[in-house]
Amino acid sequence: MSALPDRAALIQAAGDAARNAYAPYSGFRVGAALAFDDGTVVTGANVENASYGLSLCAETLAAGLAMSGGRRGGLIAVAISGAGDAHGGSDVALTPCGRCRQVLGELAGLGDTDPVVWCSGGGDTLELRLSELLPHAFGPNMLKS
Numbered sequence: 179m180s181a182l183p184d185r186a187a188l189i190q191a192a193g194d195a196a197r198n199a200y201a202p203y204s205g206f207r208v209g210a211a212l213a214f215d216d217g218t219v220v221t222g223a224n225v226e227n228a229s230y231g232l233s234l235c236a237e238t239l240a241a242g243l244a245m246s247g248g249r250r251g252g253l254i255a256v257a258i259s260g261a262g263d264a265h266g267g268s269d270v271a272l273t274p275c276g277r278c279r280q281v282l283g284e285l286a287g288l289g290d291t292d293p294v295v296w297c298s299g300g301g302d303t304l305e306l307r308l309s310e311l312l313p314h315a316f317g318p319n320m321l322k323s
Contacts, residue, residue, distance in 0.1 A: 180215035182255050182294060185305075188213055189298045192259035195221035195236065202226060206260060208272065210236035212244055213255040215289075220244040237278035241285050251289020256282060256308070259298040271297040271304035279312040287317050 188211050195209030201224060208224045222240030226233045237258065244253075260272045274282065274295070286293050286308055295311060297304040309315075 180254055183213040183217075183219070185257075185296055185303075188219065188255055188257040189259055189296055189303065191219055191221055192236075192257040192298065193261075195223045195240075196259050196261055197223075199223035199236070200225045203228070203230070208236040208258065208260040210240040210259075210274075210278075211257045212237075212240050212253060212285075213257075213293075214244070214249060215252040215254050215291075218249075220247070220249070235275060235278045237274050238281045241278075241281045245285065249285070251285070251287075251291065253282070253286045253289060253291050253293045255294045255296070257296045257298065261299075270300050271302045272299040273297045273304065273306075273311060279308070280316065282308055283312050283315045283317065287315075 191211035192209040196207045199207035201207045203226050210222050212220045220240050220243050222236045224236045258272050292307050292309045295306050
């Protein structure tokens with residue numbers, strides 16, 4: 179596995195992405211930064227919609243951008259950062275929601291990696307592996323061909 183990127187720099191990239199979030203309804207802006215084994219970093223921010231179920235999480239958007247850019251595996255690190263406007267933000271480190279864990283798991287699985295996930299918020303940073311966030315993950319190996 180390639181060397182991990184600088185933790186502080188990747189968290190900063192996620193924080194910078196959060197500033198571009200479109201969060202007029204919740205006021206809760208989240209950014210994600212995905213680091214790949216070739217040094218590339220892909221970022222995303224949450225995009226809300228008046229029909230709440232159509233909103234996109236930062237991690238899902240970043241993974242979609244990476245995959246639409248041709249990335250298939252090589253994911254070595256993820257950073258998540260969030261800040262609230264109207265509701266005061268998070269006073270604890272933010273972890274990806276279940277949907278985002280699954281999406282990140284699919285991308286990581288394409289390269290057989292278990293990326294480190296740095297969850298930032300409230301001045302704290304939690305460090306976990308994706309497999310710790312999504313144990314016994316559903317994946318392509320469970321589908322009949």
